[in-house]
Amino acid sequence: MSLRFAVNIADLRHEYMQSGLDEKNAAADPFKQFERWFDAATAARLHLPNAVILATADAQGAPSARAVLLKNYDPGGFVFYTNYASRKGRELAANPHACLLFSWVELERQVCIEGPVLKVSAAESDAYFASRPLGSRLGAWASPQSETVPDRAALEARFADARRRYGDAVPRPPHWGGFRVIPHAIEFWQGRENRLHDRLRYRRGDKSGWTIERLAP
Numbered sequence: 001m002s003l004r005f006a007v008n009i010a011d012l013r014h015e016y017m018q019s020g021l022d023e024k025n026a027a028a029d030p031f032k033q034f035e036r037w038f039d040a041a042t043a044a045r046l047h048l049p050n051a052v053i054l055a056t057a058d059a060q061g062a063p064s065a066r067a068v069l070l071k072n073y074d075p076g077g078f079v080f081y082t083n084y085a086s087r088k089g090r091e092l093a094a095n096p097h098a099c100l101l102f103s104w105v106e107l108e109r110q111v112c113i114e115g116p117v118l119k120v121s122a123a124e125s126d127a128y129f130a131s132r133p134l135g136s137r138l139g140a141w142a143s144p145q146s147e148t149v150p151d152r153a154a155l156e157a158r159f160a161d162a163r164r165r166y167g168d169a170v171p172r173p174p175h176w177g178g179f180r181v182i183p184h185a186i187e188f189w190q191g192r193e194n195r196l197h198d199r200l201r202y203r204r205g206d207k208s209g210w211t212i213e214r215l216a217p
């Protein structure tokens with residue numbers, strides 16, 4: 001088969017030159033460091049800077065991954081919202097550990113957050129659900145996330161049912177809410193020249209402090 005018009009993937013190369021991250025200028029607190037990089041991603045007008053890959057694993061350790069949207073973070077952890085009965089929800093019920101991967105490739109950066117996962121409180125999920133646009137709230141009722149459906153018309157019929165049932169006053173479905181990833185490690189990766197990238201990993205210590213280690217790229 002001719003590859004004349006195709007891109008040769010092996011020839012796609014890039015020298016990472018934009019920035020650096022070292023022990024002297026990194027924040028002592030990883031949440032502060034995350035804030036700096038998240039603000040930079042927002043300031044750079046990246047499309048969906050809060051889109052993050054969520055990796056989970058089932059009870060046997062088989063992995064799965066998908067994008068979600070980060071909706072909040074603070075020293076308590078990183079919060080996203082989803083359907084608790086979805087594949088990810090079921091995997092987190094069986095194996096409450098996750099990894100979140102922000103891939104801000106335009107800035108030659110990635111951030112990897114690992115740790116145990118807890119559901120956020122019902123009150124927190126209620127407050128966030130109430131802030132969503134009407135269509136998103138109805139969609140949460142209409143979509144049996146991760147289940148097979150016969151066709152698109154079936155989904156649209158479920159949406160119309162939800163609209164008839166709830167009108168503008170849509171309660172949070174009991175199977176929908178937030179999860180919080182409570183990091184025990186956060187790694188910040190900055191691409192550098194000659195593949196000698198900067199990798200600083202923060203690990204939570206016994207007390208409240210964090211240890212910063214440099215990892216080989």
Ligand SMILES: Cc1cc2nc3c(=O)[nH]c(=O)nc-3n(C[C@H](O)[C@H](O)[C@H](O)COP(=O)(O)O)c2cc1C
Pocket residue numbers: 048051064065066067068069070080081082083086087088089145146
């Ligand atoms: C940019 C982007 C953002 C997404 N945000 C969410 C989200 O916040 N919550 C969610 O449940 N699914 C979100 N999705 C859809 C998920 O990637 C996924 O298809 C869905 O949650 C079902 O995943 P599961 O079957 O592995 O549970 C998003 C997808 C994309 C591409």
